[in-house]
Amino acid sequence: MSRFVALLGQRARRDAVQVLLWAVGTALLAYASYVGVADAYGTPQDRTSLLAAALANPVILLFRGLPSGTGEGAFMVFLIFPWLALLAAFMSTFLAVRHTRGDEEAGRAELVAATPAARTLPFAATAVHGILANVLLGALTAGAFLAVGLDAHGSLLAGAAVGAVGVAFLGVGLFSAQLMRTSRGANGVAVWTLVLMFVVAGIGNAIGTPSDDLTRMESSWLTWLSPFGWGENTRAFDDNLWWPALLCVGAGAVLIAVSAVLVSARDLGGSFIAERRGRADASAALSTPTALVWRLTRGAVIGWTVGGLLVGLLSTSLASIVQDVGASNPAVEQILRQISGEGSIEQGTVTTFFTMLGVLAACAAVQVVCRARQEEVHGTAEPLLAAPVGRVRWLAGYLLVGLVAIVLVVAAAMAGAAAGIASQDGDMDLMRTVLVTGAGQVAAASVFLVVTALAFVLAPRVTIPLGWTLVLLGMTLGLFGPLFQFPEWLVHLSPIAVTPFVDGDEIDLRGLWWLVLAAGAGAAAALGLMRRRQLAAGG
Secondary structure (H helix, E strand, O other), X not given: OHHHHXXXXXXXXXXXXXXXXXXXXXXXXXXXXXXXXXXHXXXXXXXXXHHHHHHHOHHHXXXXXXXXXOOHHHHHHHHXXXXXXXXHHHHHHHHHHHHOHHHHHHOHHHHHHOOOOOOHHHHHHHHHHHHHHHHHHHHHHHHHHHHOOOXXXXXXXXXXXXXXXXXXXXXXXXXXXXXXXXXXXXXXXXXXXXXXXXXXXXXHHHOOEEOOOOOEEEOOHHHHHOHHHHHHOOOOOOOOOOHHHHHHHHHHHHHHHHHHHHHHHOOOOOOOOOOOOOOOOOOHHHOOHXXXXXXXXXXXXXXXXXXXXXXXXXXXXXXXXXXXXXXXXXXXXXXXXXXXXXXXXXXXXXXXXXXXXXXXXXXXXXXXXXXXXXXXXXXXXXXXXXXXXXXXXXXXXXXXXXXXXXXXXXXXXXXXXXXXXXXXXXXXXXXXXXXXXXXXXXXXXXXXXXXXXXXXXXXXXXXXXXXXXXXXXXXXXXXXXXXXXXOHHHXXXXXXXXXXXXXXXXXXXXXXXXXXXXXXHHHHHHHHHHHHOOOOOOO
């Protein structure tokens, strides 16, 4: 028992800051969402109007929860629950992979396995640590609901449901770590499973059966294939059902148990899905450091590019639906105009989707820079820098590939938007909005790129957590700030919220030049400071 406690304490100390950031950030988002809902939709009439629009409009239900009535608590859960659960899921998958496959890659697992702790106790400590982290996140989220005056039963259930979704994806992360040979591969499998489950739940809600008064939706069978759907069907502050949350916990327990069996069935450092065998000789395409960076990151970049294509396709193919609903319902129109100004509803829809595109592009860029930190920690950067490759040139390769990733994601979205317009026989004038907003998101994502690079140069140990935290903050302020009526100055702290947009026939540049200046200055500062930067191979 003392060995288990020591391993559990080691994980708690190692993750103390990260887990606290995830948990407190999720609770603050829950608190801010209620404050915004109370200000923007203070009357039952306001909430009924938006729910009616949501039930008639699949765009809203794709990115919101399950409508369960017009009560303040139920309405707030409808707007924000999927995103709270998404944060818990991301925290859990990253934590699981870091302490399993990540430790094996770094050589730490082998040292621990040589002690009496063997291989089972470290795995058990990781599983318990992940469960406790989700308990903390769920408790703080429930506390945020209680702090704004919502009833205790619904608050506790909402917090428990968020934590239960996190436990389910803790199991996903542990399972993927057994399948894949590298932490990068394991994280990739876990994250794409997470995204797929999020989309499945949204589609399942969108094709469900609405109530006669258009204030409630019964999920379709598709929603029940996703842990996000199980969490939403707890219907906190309405029916208050606990058993769907138990489904999440049960799924997580099964995956954890299966993973524990797989840990004992494979060699340390081995995997059940073998890596593709490499070439005996490098191709001419790997003749430069920048080409090597592209080779190392191209899989992730292609994945984010596919996501950009889908966002662009939805932005215009669904714009006509929003136009029809918004023309007769001011609630939808109000939300879109808060983000996009006084342009048409179709322009507002494109701007809304391209704000999400900015998040995807920023994720692609941050992941490229985080790869530089991983190469440094794993010791593979040192042999490269021992060759006639300077530190500045090495980092410049990551910045260049990061910029290429941003451009590819946005370009794919523009192509998807054009295809959506063509499929609906729409007005090609909407492409003007697509081009303007897309170009603006390139500038916004570039800011995340250079800030993460600065963190890599100045404080390498916090590169990965800081980079992803900034993306989450940018997403929260840019996507939810207008909806929850955050102060304008606070919303504009997010680069994705100050990009140019089309206002009728005019183009409002907003903070474009500030974004370009910040990106240029940040890149110059990162490259300049890299001259004196020493390798920091610590974990």
